[in-house]
Amino acid sequence: MTTTKAKVAYSPVFTDGAEFRIPTFKLLKQDGSLYKGAKAPDISKEKALRIYRAMVTTRILDERMLAAQRQGRLSFYMQCTGEEAAVIGSTAALDDADMIMAQYREQGSLVYRGFTIDEFMNQLFGNELDYGKGRQMPVHYGSAELNYMTISSPLATQIPQATGYAYGQKLRGEGHCTITYFGEGAASEGDFHAALNMAAVHRVPVIFLCRNNGYAISTPAAEQFAADGVAPRAYGYKMDVIRVDGNDILAMHEATKAARSLAVEHNRPVLIEAMSYRLAAHSSSDDPSGYRSKDEEAVWREKDPILRMRLWLESKKWWTEDDEKKLQENMRREVLETMKRAQKRPPPALDTLVSDVYDEVPPALAEQFDKLKAHIRRHPDAYPKSAEHAKGTAKEGGLK
Amino acid sequence: MTQMNMLQAINNALDTAMAADERVLCFGEDVGIFGGVFRATSNLQQKYGKARCFNTPLVEQGIIGFANGLAAQGSVPVAEIQFADYIFPAFDQIVNESAKFRYRSGNLFNVGGLTIRAPYGGGIAGGLYHSQSPEAYFAHTPGLKIVVPRNPHQAKGLLLAAIHDKNPTLFFEPKRLYRASVGDVPDEDYQLPLGEAEVLKEGTDVTVLGWGAQMEVIEHAVEMAEKEGISCEVIDLRTILPWDVETVANSVFKTGRLVVTHEAPLTGGFAGEIAATIQERCFLYLESPIARVTGMDTPFPLVLEKEHLPNHLKVYEAIRSSVEF
Ligand SMILES: Cc1ncc(C[n+]2csc(CCOP(=O)(O)OP(=O)(O)O)c2C)c(N)n1
Numbered sequence: 001m002t003t004t005k006a007k008v009a010y011s012p013v014f015t016d017g018a019e020f021r022i023p024t025f026k027l028l029k030q031d032g033s034l035y036k037g038a039k040a041p042d043i044s045k046e047k048a049l050r051i052y053r054a055m056v057t058t059r060i061l062d063e064r065m066l067a068a069q070r071q072g073r074l075s076f077y078m079q080c081t082g083e084e085a086a087v088i089g090s091t092a093a094l095d096d097a098d099m100i101m102a103q104y105r106e107q108g109s110l111v112y113r114g115f116t117i118d119e120f121m122n123q124l125f126g127n128e129l130d131y132g133k134g135r136q137m138p139v140h141y142g143s144a145e146l147n148y149m150t151i152s153s154p155l156a157t158q159i160p161q162a163t164g165y166a167y168g169q170k171l172r173g174e175g176h177c178t179i180t181y182f183g184e185g186a187a188s189e190g191d192f193h194a195a196l197n198m199a200a201v202h203r204v205p206v207i208f209l210c211r212n213n214g215y216a217i218s219t220p221a222a223e224q225f226a227a228d229g230v231a232p233r234a235y236g237y238k239m240d241v242i243r244v245d246g247n248d249i250l251a252m253h254e255a256t257k258a259a260r261s262l263a264v265e266h267n268r269p270v271l272i273e274a275m276s277y278r279l280a281a282h283s284s285s286d287d288p289s290g291y292r293s294k295d296e297e298a299v300w301r302e303k304d305p306i307l308r309m310r311l312w313l314e315s316k317k318w319w320t321e322d323d324e325k326k327l328q329e330n331m332r333r334e335v336l337e338t339m340k341r342a343q344k345r346p347p348p349a350l351d352t353l354v355s356d357v358y359d360e361v362p363p364a365l366a367e368q369f370d371k372l373k374a375h376i377r378r379h380p381d382a383y384p385k386s387a388e389h390a391k392g393t394a395k396e397g398g399l400k
Numbered sequence: 401m402t403q404m405n406m407l408q409a410i411n412n413a414l415d416t417a418m419a420a421d422e423r424v425l426c427f428g429e430d431v432g433i434f435g436g437v438f439r440a441t442s443n444l445q446q447k448y449g450k451a452r453c454f455n456t457p458l459v460e461q462g463i464i465g466f467a468n469g470l471a472a473q474g475s476v477p478v479a480e481i482q483f484a485d486y487i488f489p490a491f492d493q494i495v496n497e498s499a500k501f502r503y504r505s506g507n508l509f510n511v512g513g514l515t516i517r518a519p520y521g522g523g524i525a526g527g528l529y530h531s532q533s534p535e536a537y538f539a540h541t542p543g544l545k546i547v548v549p550r551n552p553h554q555a556k557g558l559l560l561a562a563i564h565d566k567n568p569t570l571f572f573e574p575k576r577l578y579r580a581s582v583g584d585v586p587d588e589d590y591q592l593p594l595g596e597a598e599v600l601k602e603g604t605d606v607t608v609l610g611w612g613a614q615m616e617v618i619e620h621a622v623e624m625a626e627k628e629g630i631s632c633e634v635i636d637l638r639t640i641l642p643w644d645v646e647t648v649a650n651s652v653f654k655t656g657r658l659v660v661t662h663e664a665p666l667t668g669g670f671a672g673e674i675a676a677t678i679q680e681r682c683f684l685y686l687e688s689p690i691a692r693v694t695g696m697d698t699p700f701p702l703v704l705e706k707e708h709l710p711n712h713l714k715v716y717e718a719i720r721s722s723v724e725f
Contacts, residue, residue, distance in 0.1 A: 126703040134702055135527060135702050136527045136702060137525075137527040137529075152529070154485070154486060154488070154489070154529060155486075185457075188462070190459060190461050217430045217437060218432075218433070218437075218455075219434075223432070223454075223455045223457075224457050224458065290434055290435075352704070353696065353707055353708060357697070357698045362697075364666075364667065365696065365697045368666065375713070375714060375717065382713055383706060385704065386707050
């Protein structure tokens with residue numbers, strides 16, 4: 001049996017997909033006014049301000065923490081700069097109970113959902129209050145309370161997991177969906193293709209959100225794929241797809257809202273490609289001057305998504321110069337004070353080294369741990385972070 | 401001779417191989433104009449063009465599958481996996497394909513030209529996904545060679561040998577030493593033998609064995625032990641698969657004691673294989689149990705990585721225990 005209903009041709013007919021030119025959905029111009037013919041979205045003042053505050057907070061957090069990394073207070077950092085609208089606009093269109101499975105550049109989603117600056121700092125400094133117990137590099141956040149799955153570094157692994165998670169949500173029938181974020185680079189991984197195919201076949205309420213920000217570390221999108229971006233791939237799996245101006249907060253919100261209703265009400269998975277630009281370096285370890293020009297960055301600086309939203313808010317008389325000043329000052333102060341607090345907190349207890357590998361510590365590992373503690377007690381000066389914790393209970397292991 | 405760090409030595413080896421043979425190609429994520437995230441492939445695209453040194457899309461299984469095909473066709477691919485932690489998406493291509501190409505086809509086809517380079521290991525505040533030492537997973541797979549250099553001179557000579565070797569070879573680079581390890585490297589094209597361990601220091605009381613970044617740790621531990629009058633023989637295994645049983649056994653015949661160290665977890669780690677083989681060969685000569693100093697049986701931590709790692713103090717204590725048994 002064949003599943004194709006294609007027309008029969010009597011000479012070889014090839015197509016290369018060049019006809020797949022997917023339009024870009026936009027609502028908001030850079031000056032804060034709407035495009036001609038664009039319908040004003042239905043976003044309340046309260047919601048608009050929640051979104052805007054999240055964007056500004058994310059930007060300030062990023063600036064401060066990059067500076068902290070440069071001062072040597074922090075080992076590593078990654079910014080969302082330039083992509084705040086893509087991330088926060090989409091998250092804001094969801095129900096706060098929907099699951100988020102992110103890549104690593106989506107701190108904006110957490111800010112929007114109310115992750116506190118303290119919670120960010122505890123993870124960044126890997127202190128005793130870090131939910132991840134100081135096991136992962138900075139920016140690998142997670143929050144069960146805010147339905148934000150803890151980040152895993154291996155790229156794209158979260159995408160098929162999102163399909164599975166959302167399938168479980170469908171079975172539960174509680175009307176929730178999962179959104180998964182990833183870059184256009186990660187979309188090359190096999191996991192991406194597996195995820196889309198399974199979602200389409202099993203009609204899973206999942207939203208795949210590709211942040212196409214032009215680069216995967218140094219690799220430009222043109223060396224990532226030959227096609228017109230990531231969006232056309234959805235056709236191959238028969239999945240709904242939309243391409244959005246990723247710097248347009250209103251368009252991102254509207255597109256995601258519509259995607260959510262397709263997913264939740266009709267069990268149709270959706271692919272959203274948000275077209276944006278990674279304004280910052282890939283990470284604090286990266287120097288983009290080796291692979292792209294300042295001029296190119298400047299063009300995108302002109303399209304700043306935060307400024308665009310601010311101008312829209314001002315045009316609606318929902319925001320003033322004064323509001324902006326206050327928000328900026330308060331956030332900067334809060335970030336700095338919180339950072340100092342978090343930095344001073346002690347590291348996680350020594351037994352976090354062996355907990356959570358399994359539900360219980362297996363005997364062989366417990367034995368290794370006892371030996372380690374005895375070793376640390378013999379050389380407390382060599383282990384400044386854990387010497388205190390190693391004192392006490394365990395039997396002295398001796399040299400053998 | 402030129403003073404180089406390990407990255408420069410690796411870059412120099414790639415340059416040497418590409419200059420000598422136009423079938424040699426280098427590719428992987430960010431390998432092109434940028435020269436790789438660690439800069440191991442700097443200037444190669446500028447020198448040899450985009451057809452021979454290029455960025456791939458971000459898909460490890462694709463990179464190695466592509467490399468297998470290229471090698472089967474007669475090219476000499478040197479594929480970079482950005483971190484050894486990200487080699488696992490390509491596990492199927494390596495373990496089921498690279499390793500078995502020759503065997504399953506009765507040698508009609510092989511991918512002997514293939515070399516896979518990947519930075520491995522901890523001590524760089526990388527946490528669980530930028531610190532792993534996966535050599536033991538691959539050592540369980542007949543058909544592969546696995547090589548780990550300890551310094552710039554070794555890196556160039558071993559990498560050139562891996563590229564010229566007629567078997568698919570995994571080349572794990574100790575990234576902690578990329579810039580930290582500096583030394584004289586010959587300018588010419590030279591190879592160091594694969595499958596041979598190197599005795600770095602002769603001694604009579606105990607054999608201390610490791611590879612890659614652990615060799616520096618061993619050196620430090622041995623200094624401490626020797627101050628107390630313990631004579632150590634130090635061996636760098638260099639090739640994990642196939643490994644040099646002869647050299648290690650001969651050393652243990654002499655010293656009667658063996659301490660093996662690696663960063664990967666204890667259980668199923670390659671030290672277990674070495675211990676089993678050596679006790680089989682040298683049972684009647686052993687004066688104490690073979691000791692393993694390794695990472696713990698946990699994923700690799702971040703804040704407590706120092707505690708987790710088999711450092712010089714732990715190796716030193718193992719040496720002493722072994723001698724005082
Ligand atoms: C499986 C895997 N391979 C490689 C890496 C190393 N790596 C981390 S980020 C990155 C680039 C990702 O680019 P993209 O998905 O476009 O996201 P962006 O950084 O642009 O937001 C790479 C190659 C990784 N983390 N996981």
